[in-house]
Amino acid sequence: MTYIENILVVGKGGREHALGDKLAKDNPGTNLFFAPGNGGTSDIGTNLDIGVDDFDSITDFARDNDAFTVVGPDQPIVDGLGDALREAHVPVFAPTAAAARLEGSKVFAAEFNERHGIQQPRFFVARSLSQAIQYVQSHDASSYVIKADGLALGKGVHLPSSTVEATNSVYEMMHKNDRTAHKPLLFQERLTGREVSMFAFTDGTHIVPLLPSQDHKRAFDHDIGPNTGGMGAYAPAPFMSAEDIDTFTSTILQKTVDGMREDGTPYKGVLYVGGMMTDQGPQVLEYNARFGDPEAQPLLTLMSSELAPVMLACMGNGLRRQQVRFRNGAAACVVLASEGYPDTPETGQVIYGLDQVEDPNITVFHAGTSKVDGDYVVSGGRVLGINAYGRTVKEAIHRAYAAIGPRGIHFDGMFYRTDIGHQVVR
Numbered sequence: 202m203t204y205i206e207n208i209l210v211v212g213k214g215g216r217e218h219a220l221g222d223k224l225a226k227d228n229p230g231t232n233l234f235f236a237p238g239n240g241g242t243s244d245i246g247t248n249l250d251i252g253v254d255d256f257d258s259i260t261d262f263a264r265d266n267d268a269f270t271v272v273g274p275d276q277p278i279v280d281g282l283g284d285a286l287r288e289a290h291v292p293v294f295a296p297t298a299a300a301a302r303l304e305g306s307k308v309f310a311a312e313f314n315e316r317h318g319i320q321q322p323r324f325f326v327a328r329s330l331s332q333a334i335q336y337v338q339s340h341d342a343s344s345y346v347i348k349a350d351g352l353a354l355g356k357g358v359h360l361p362s363s364t365v366e367a368t369n370s371v372y373e374m375m376h377k378n379d380r381t382a383h384k385p386l387l388f389q390e391r392l393t394g395r396e397v398s399m400f401a402f403t404d405g406t407h408i409v410p411l412l413p414s415q416d417h418k419r420a421f422d423h424d425i426g427p428n429t430g431g432m433g434a435y436a437p438a439p440f441m442s443a444e445d446i447d448t449f450t451s452t453i454l455q456k457t458v459d460g461m462r463e464d465g466t467p468y469k470g471v472l473y474v475g476g477m478m479t480d481q482g483p484q485v486l487e488y489n490a491r492f493g494d495p496e497a498q499p500l501l502t503l504m505s506s507e508l509a510p511v512m513l514a515c516m517g518n519g520l521r522r523q524q525v526r527f528r529n530g531a532a533a534c535v536v537l538a539s540e541g542y543p544d545t546p547e548t549g550q551v552i553y554g555l556d557q558v559e560d561p562n563i564t565v566f567h568a569g570t571s572k573v574d575g576d577y578v579v580s581g582g583r584v585l586g587i588n589a590y591g592r593t594v595k596e597a598i599h600r601a602y603a604a605i606g607p608r609g610i611h612f613d614g615m616f617y618r619t620d621i622g623h624q625v626v627r
Contacts (some may be wrong), residue, residue, distance in 0.1 A: 241567025
């Protein structure tokens with residue numbers, strides 16, 4: 202066991218609750234802090250009144266308390282929080298801002314893949330509104346996806362069904378959306394196949410893949426509605442054979458890490474590739490420079506080896522495959538969201554039933570919650586992640602759903618997808 206006296210987790214979502222829960226269970230007695238955390242993290246550690254964008258306060262606290270720091274969300278990683286902490290000689294699990302451009306810029310990632318021969322959809326970069334409109338008018342709307350060049354909270358991808366819809370999306374992203382206005386747009390060929398989330402720990406040279414998982418981005422059943430940060434996930438994805446995993450690892454994960462090192466921006470941390478398994482083999486849809494949320498929740502539920510030593514090995518040069526182990530079985534996460542999500546979610550509702558969970562195979566990770574007068578209340582769009590372990594994906598999914606409802610966990614205005622895992626569970 203690697204004992205760490207103080208650990209700081211930066212972020213306030215379900216991913217950060219899951220990371221803190223895993224680190225605390227691996228290190229009994231450790232002092233766990235969250236910046237800023239949520240209603241659930243306050244039960245396992247101390248929430249600090251520090252936002253994820255307050256780099257000075259995060260750095261001061263971590264340095265003064267000699268805290269190993271884990272950065273969860275995308276924005277502070279892309280903005281260079283890891284660099285700021287390293288400059289202050291704080292041990293931190295986060296890639297550099299230069300390496301995180303894989304997530305921070307869709308255009309950078311596409312051009313990187315093209316340069317290094319990594320399989321991806323055909324693409325076109327529109328650097329002006331006129332170029333984007335010209336592309337839309339000359340292509341069938343069902344043949345491409347439109348991606349904003351920047352972080353968009355998991356909602357920067359549009360799959361238009363008509364030229365009118367595509368044109369409206371272009372205007373929205375290039376002129377109206379504050380996060381993406383005046384930035385290029387990436388048009389990518391729309392592929393056919395099965396989407397998969399592949400993660401790997403890496404020390405900049407060696408990689409260790411995690412179990413394949415699958416996310417559910419659309420808000421509603423049958424994969425309809427707006428894109429979200431993720432409405433549920435499960436692992437392992439049974440449609441990924443050992444050969445598929447090996448191929449994905451060698452042709453995408455390893456080539457990405459090798460390419461970043463060759464370009465002088467070594468990638469160290471956890472690399473997340475959203476990919477698609479096609480008849481032509483695996484292809485990259487997107488990169489993320491951190492754990493996915495909600496995928497991190499079932500993955501960490503299944504991880505049997507200690508997490509902190511793996512993170513420390515990634516930041517050095519000593520990562521070894523035998524350091525990462527998973528227990529047999531499967532895990533699933535169903536996200537409970539608040540009415541109005543992903544646009545304007547309702548907040549302030551009391552959450553009921555959390556004290557009724559008695560199944561040891563169920564773990565509830567908080568996201569958009571806070572504590573008010575002893576009650577857990579809704580404070581964001583994605584509210585809770587109901588995680589369950591089972592011998593099979595089907596069993597895990599059924600267990601998660603059994604914990605939700607009027608006799609279980611519920612709140613006013615709650616909605617969730619009822620078809621998590623529909624691709625593999627009938």
